[in-house]
Amino acid sequence: MIVFLNGLKQVLELRQFLKSKGAEISEEADEGGLVQDLAAIIQAMDVVWKEDEKDVESVMNSVISLLLILDPGKQEELVQSLSEKLSKTKEAAHACLRLQLLSNLFHGIEGNTVVRYAVYCSLIHLASSCGAIQQIPTELEQVRKWMSEWKLTMEQKQQLLRLLYESLVDMKKRPSKIFLSEKAEQFEAKLYSDKASKVMVELLGSYTEENASQARDDAHRCIVRALRDPTTFLFDHLVVLKPVRFLEGELIHDLLTIFVSGRLSSYMKFYSANKDFVESLGLSHQLNVSKLRLLTFMGMAVESTEIAFGTIQEELQIEEAEVEAFVIDAVRTKMVHCKIDQLQRKVIVTCSTHRTFGRQQWQQLYDCLVSWNQNLTQIRTSLLSISNS
Template identity: 50%
Template sequence: MSLPAFIDVPETEQAGEIRSYLQSLGAEIKESSAGEDMYSDLEDIIPATGVLWKVQDDAAVEGILNSILSLLIYQPPEELEHLCKLMSENLSKATSREKANIRLKILTNLFHGVGESSIIAYPIYCGLLKVAAQAGTIENITTDLDLVKKLIDNWQLSREKTNNVLRLLYEALKESKQSQAAGKVMVELLGTYTEDNASAARDDAHRCIVNSLADPNTYLFDHLLTLRPVKFLEGELIHELLTIFVSGSMDDYQAFFNAHQDFVKSVGLSHEENIRKMRILTFLSMAVEQKEIPYATIEQDLKISEDQIEEFVIDVIKTRMARGKIDQLQKKVNISYVTHRTFGKQQWQQLHKQLEEWQQNLSHVRGRLETLALPQIPSDPQ
């Protein structure tokens, strides 16, 4: 891939021009000594580029950085790896959103310039994710989990580096408001731990639970309980709270909140949002047990008044976790479909029974159709 250069001059002169420009901006960078090679030049230049973030002219900033890339990209492989890592770290350590779009462009150029299948691309991709998290945007970055896993395989990363990529990907997705994709990545990350090292993922597991509970579009949590790092949290308040969201009721949550208000607030969860979600989850449990739910039961179990029921049921239907109709005359809600909050042995047995019944019904229908399709043989005349 060709990379745009800042000025069309020999490499050594180009490096000298970049040094002078950075010095003019106040960078603490020494003059190039006689006989200094390009690798040494770039080792001096790259850490000094932080002064560029205060330059108002974005085109000038992008031009300087692309010029550095044009010098860097053709260095020998053994030197290129270190320089790419240095460049990536320097571009990703800038605070907040300073020139974030430019930094993303430069890192993207570098990522494709070295070839995404090359191990050298690993630190560059990490830099991309860091800047994406700062900027709150993941446009033009590979974030599909399956594709990222292929990159990890191509790079033949260690378990530690694999986890680093997944953690950075999670943060970038979360800051870009891609909550469902972020949750999928975190589950993948936690799934990489074994019984031996699950305790090391305590913070990740805690963060995963909190962010899942806080996500307004996530209602099913039973899969989290099977993750080893989450199991390691058994006995802690966050695990108890997760269990309530998996299979508990409104009353269970209210009792927990009354006893641990400070904890709920300390982890950044909204009590009002928790109440909203627990009402929906409690309703789902009720709908599994009974296909006709009286208003009185809803009022009692969900702690809402009769005039709030219609709006509440509409909210439930919007989640696509249940379908039903309100019978205002009979003061009840008729359920036609509901999603199970947990899917364990009992649910598998129920599904197996339903499939067997469908198979029997289909066999019966097929037999009737075959009977109707048989040609009618006229009886012999007497």
């Protein structure tokens, strides 16, 4: 068992322990000093994974404690080496411990140094590989703050965001390790889907007109995954991203445009002409039709507060007997609020989510707020008049 000592004694203890376990390392300290000692120790530590978890933890924490006393300028290469050892070792054992050790290293390093970047990337890699991404901080607001503090280059930011995105997408596809109800599983999947979408939008938003072409594959994947996600219905935030705009004129962009503002009839025409393309993307035609029915209905609900059953049948290409069931399912998504008038065979709309939110919608919102403010002012004036009378 390793005990925490200081400086040279601690290095010698580590060297002797590793040597006793069969590592090819000298028991003598390196003349190059602590940096060279740590480099040799980290290189030789593969033998540790076969030991008892307490010994593994003791050795690793000892190495981490030595790393943290180095000047930040001397830490980077060693920290990166240790992070890779902890995150990419072939040993499947000690996954939880390795995650905890990486977390200790991450939180022990000075907060505003770029050295933390390598550790955080390793944390994501390890957490993703063992299905534990929920155990590390992944909120986009926090990640933005760190990227600013670490003064990352644009390439580093994009690498980090891409890694985080892939990990969140992978976590969304993994079955939960604990028993959850169907509703809870759907909520968890939606949570990771939303997080992944926000990260991808952040990634694509980091590109400029000059380098948007470099993100073509990312933009393509982003569109496909958004269309494939059964819980995603709004896509207008994607079309303004420069890498997505770079795809204009391609079939994938045409398909996205239909989901942004088109109707079911437009999709059916597109599918008829490009069936092989849609299937090559791994998209479900049935899911696409279901989404476009809801999106078409949302568009109709924005345009009119009363919609006849016959109009719904025609636009959504369903039978009259299916109308009520469809409306009930639409209300469950909370994208539309309405009620069914069975006697008059129509749907009464109270409100609907806008599929796109542009200048016109902002103006409508502004007008509503102005009217609301005026009404409150009138009420206040009336109340003051009554109280003074």
